[in-house]
Amino acid sequence: MQPCTMWNLCAAGKTESCELPGSEKVYLLKQDCTFFTRKEILRLHARFYELAPNMVPMDYTNDPEVRLPLQLIINMPELVENPFKERIVQAFSEDGEGNLSFNDFVDMFSVMSEMAPRELKAIYAFKIYDFNTDNFICKSDLEQTLNKLTREELEAEEVTLVCEKVIEEADMDGDGKLAFADFENMISKAPDFLSTFHIRI
Amino acid sequence: MYTVEGDMDDGYVHPLGTGAVWQRSEFNDMNHASNGESLRQRGYNARETISGPREAQYQNWMDDLSQDENKPIKEFICPMKTKREIRKKQERMLAKKTGWDSWKEEKRRSFRKFRGKTSESLKYVEVWRSSLQNIEGHFGTGIQSYFHYLRFLVLMNFVTFLLVGGFIVIPSIVFNELKLDDTSGTTTTTDSAASNISQCLGYNPNPKGLVLYYTFIMDVLMGTGFMELTYMFYGYYKNTSVNLVGFFYNVPLAYLVTTLIYFLLSLVWMVIRSVKGFKQSLVKEDSAMTNYTNKVFGEWDFCMKDPKIIKLKKSSILYELKMDLEEEEMRRIHAQRTMAQRAGIYILRIVLNFIVYSLIGAAFYCIYLATSKSQEWLKEEKVKGDFILELLVGYMPSIVITAANFILPMIFNILIGFEKYTLIWQIRHTLFRCIFLRLVSLGMLLFSLWNNITCGGNIDEANCITCGYNSDIYKCWETRIGQEMYKLMIFDFLTVLVVILLVDFPRKMLIDHCSCKPIQLWGQQEFLVPQGVLDIIYGQTVCWIGTFFCPLLPLLNTVKYTIIFYMKRLTLFSNCRPALRTFRSSSANFFFLLVLLLGLALSWVPVLYSVFVIKPSVGCGPFRGQKTIWQTIPTTVLTFPKAAEEFFGFIGSQAFVIPLFILSCTLMFYLMALSSSYGKLVNTLKDHLQMERSRTILLNQIH
Secondary structure: OOEOOHHHHHHHOOOOOOEOOOHHHHHHHHHHHOOOOHHHHHHHHHHHHHHOOOOOOOOOOOOOOOEEOHHHHOOOOOOOOOOOHHHHHHHHOOOOOOOEEHHHHHHHHHHOOOOOOHHHHHHHHHHHHOOOOOOOEOHHHHHHHHHHHOOOOOOHHHHHHHHHHHHHHHOOOOOOOEOHHHHHHHHHHOOOHHHHOOOOO | OOOEEOOOOOOOOOOOOOOOEEOOOOOHHHHOOOOOOOOOOOOOOOOOOOOOOOOOOOOOOOOHHHOOOOOOHHHOOOOHHHHHHHHHHHHHHHHHOOHHHHHHHHHHHHHHHHHHHHHHHHHHHOOOHHHHHHHHHHHOHHHHHHHHHHHHHHHHHHHHHHHHHHHHHHHHHHHHHOOOOOOOOOOOOOOOOHHHHHHHHOOOOOOOOOOOOOHHHHHHHHOOHHHHHOOOOHHHOOOOEEEOOOOEEEHHHHHHHHHHHHHHHHHHHHHHHHHHHHHHHHHOOOHHHOHHHHHHHOOOOOOOOOHHHHHHHHHHHHHHHHHHHHHHHHHHHHHOOOHHHHHHHHHHHHHHHHHHHHHHHHHHHHHHHHHHHHHHHOOOHHHHOOHHHHHHHHOHHHHHHHHHHHHHHHHHHHHHHHHOOOHHHHHHHHHHHHHHHHHHHHHHHHHHHHHHHOHHHOOOOOOOOOOOOOOOOOOOHHHHHHHHHHHHHHHHHHHHHHHHHHHHHHHHHHHHHOOOHHHHHHOOEEEOHHHHHHHHHHHHHHHHHHHOOOOOHHHHHHHHHHHHHHHHHHHHHHHEEEOOOOOOHHHHHHHHHHHHHHHHHHHHHHHHHHHHOOOOOOOOOOOOOOOOHHHHHHHHHHOOOHHHHHHHHHHHOHHHHHHHHHHHHHHHHHHHHHHHHHHHHHHHHHHHHHHHHHHHHHHHHHO
């Protein structure tokens, strides 16, 4: 009898035609660790597989270490038009370079789904907006964010002015840059954050 | 609990403090975990490094304070691999636990799974879920909130229809078919002479004489003629009271009680919904303090996929930031104004407000006049002979209301520019004026009707003295009110359709095919959410007022809103572009529910007034022959057993109501005091937090 792969499980919907070794347990584990249901995890795997059919295995029983490079991930239709796509993928990758394993892939969409709580999203949002990864959102990070948001059509002095205003509004300890505490405090007051910071897949 | 190394080695530092370097404790701790130790106690700390080896570059923001054993793993803040390891270890620990603990753990986990599964399956029951998601993906959450709102009203109308249909319409139909009617007899008025009764009774909506070819259409559009003799309107229902073996059903009682029930149900439903929004807006600070940060961090909708929409979103953010910077400039200039300039501006504002409210007053007078005249002219022969004229006269109130609600907001928009308010106040003032106009114009129409029906409240006037209401014009005044609401609803519906078909689509076609400058400048239709929401609130208020007099109105409203949903979605995708100024859905959601509550309160006034004060029509309806509609309840209570009768008598008496009222007031004041003290507490805590942080900076600087 052939071992059950992801395709057997979701195509047939039944398991009597195949043997269930560890793969079922793999998805079961994932289900508790993400906000997705089993069906959605299988669907995510299908999307992951589509990105690189020659690299991604169908059978995840042995938990293979397959990482897809940044370039493949940011071409997904959900991300390709997003100005922060590289930062998003880098924030969820283990090496910080943007190479995602399937674990990280599921993690990314799980945190960005609408069911993740605000605190979780705030942490990853901070990582995303911290362009130079110094654990602070400083003025240069803000300027880069602003330019990405407005297609670089704001004049330089306007950009500076807006960045100053943002720091003025959010910085609690007066060091001229935003630490995570300031960011989280500000996010808790931003009413739209929870609804805008999510990607539907 | 936390060990700190590095520069800050004095005292306790808040775990979410700035720039602290933490010590990492390894996963080994979990292996030593004994029963009942939470992850927090195992000292799960975070390490952050500026730059370092590949593994350490990944930062762990461990939120210790909320890393509970009871929290599901999916909410932990660590990479997936870590979560899976934690899960494996949890499973192993679970296997080690004995008896009560493991059973508890298992139950907790399965309950969580069950809850997840039920909420997931409930999502499939949600109507139009995919449409809403599609709209959100393309146009953002602001516009999606309009459709969300529309769907809520469709559901509410449908539930109202089920109530009304189940308890009023269907029993009436059944009793009618089974010829079980008239067990409670015909009218039994004791306070009018016999000859007078005949004048009040002459209710015959069927036209006498020549039946013209367009009568059918006219009847459908105006709710007269054959329509009056259907279950559509109040007048057709009889005061049947069926008393078979073991089965007792009193139609008038059911009619009254169902009305009260669906009003209460709507109120409770809306209050529950608005409490969610209210909580959020309480916590939220004044938007002036978070304006820029919200625009930079909270504005970008990560859901958007369409490049065109993304381009528009970027332009809209750009536009908003520019506007904000301009506002800053303007505020700075304002602050530097001299006394003379300030006085000038105040005078200007007073004058403009005077103009605005006199315009609104003029509109109200026109509506009042239109309603009275339309009632009068419909009786005239020359109007009855002409199709178009009769239609126009019949729909005159609706036309005037719609015209006022269309023209006046445009004037408001122009005038507000001269008043030199900041942007946010401009929006608020305009919105307030529009809401005031809409809801009170409806009130004016009802006032005019009331004036006609009750001869200005003066029962002793010539027309009203025989029957208690103006039986000259209104043989069945409840049906007439129902008809007016019916006409308002139809006209509103037709207006929406006409605007979509004859304005939006041609505009899009013009823009696509004609490339001349003025048309391109005019641009595509913007999908304006506030106006749309006010429209549907207005429609819903009309429905609430009308349901008592026209029981099938909720069904019509459900159908109307469903069609509007599809039409608006169609026009959104084909013709519209998102508004340049983003509609902030979260704060507005609560605000619009509040306005809807206002509409509900407004709709209670005519219904309750009719129930308690005005004498019901003698010739029609389920309450014929009674002194007031409310009389049904005391009459029914009298038929209860003695104990129940005394109980209800006590509840209705002043001895109960006044203390209850006083108690409710006291409770309300107590809650208000409690909430204000909580607010003060929150502010104090915020100040403390600020002080703590400044203190640590100062200490830092000293060292």
